[in-house]
Amino acid sequence: MPNWKPIVGLAFNQDEFESYCHTIQWSAFKPKFIVLHNTGLPTLNMRPEGFTLQHIQNLVHYYRDELKWSAGPHLFIDDHKIWVFTPLNMSGIHANSWNKLSLGVEILGDYDKDIFSQGRGLAVRKNAIAALASLHTVLGIDVSTLKFHKEEPNTTHKNCPGKNVIKQEVIAEVKDLISKRKGA
Numbered sequence: 001m002p003n004w005k006p007i008v009g010l011a012f013n014q015d016e017f018e019s020y021c022h023t024i025q026w027s028a029f030k031p032k033f034i035v036l037h038n039t040g041l042p043t044l045n046m047r048p049e050g051f052t053l054q055h056i057q058n059l060v061h062y063y064r065d066e067l068k069w070s071a072g073p074h075l076f077i078d079d080h081k082i083w084v085f086t087p088l089n090m091s092g093i094h095a096n097s098w099n100k101l102s103l104g105v106e107i108l109g110d111y112d113k114d115i116f117s118q119g120r121g122l123a124v125r126k127n128a129i130a131a132l133a134s135l136h137t138v139l140g141i142d143v144s145t146l147k148f149h150k151e152e153p154n155t156t157h158k159n160c161p162g163k164n165v166i167k168q169e170v171i172a173e174v175k176d177l178i179s180k181r182k183g184a
């Protein structure tokens with residue numbers, strides 16, 4: 001396998017993830033911005049309990065053994081947990097020309113169809129907002145630099161992360177949460 005970067009494979013709740021981010025030593029790879037993705041497949045319905053460790057291991061098999069990539073995205077977020085996949089202080093593979101510059105964050109669902117404003121989609125959204133708040137804070141990067149995968153100039157993923165995910169709403173919610181945490 002081409003120098004596969006072993007995954008972290010740990011799942012955190014929002015507070016645990018915030019603490020985890022503060023333990024990371026950023027040395028060779030320090031991301032300049034974050035790219036948001038949706039998984040598309042699987043959809044929310046295909047993962048009724050969210051991701052299990054087996055699902056995460058299946059993703060390792062997919063990226064490493066089928067695609068022959070050296071890494072995958074950094075986070076997989078479902079309605080329960082924030083899974084760390086590729087180590088946050090190593091470059092991942094998720095968005096062609098942005099891999100060396102950015103962290104890749106995947107949210108479970110197909111948000112061209114799945115709803116991002118209620119039910120399980122809303123739970124995914126809340127975990128994603130929390131994770132993005134932690135990452136932007138710890139990295140000291142402006143939330144306004146957040147990018148969606150479909151903005152990557154060379155991508156074929158023209159819909160990622162789905163039309164139900166509105167960029168300005170996500171940015172505003174991440175900023176709000178960062179402000180709230182500072183005030184707490």
Ligand SMILES: [Zn+2]
Binds near residue numbers: 037157161
């Ligand atoms: Zn994507």
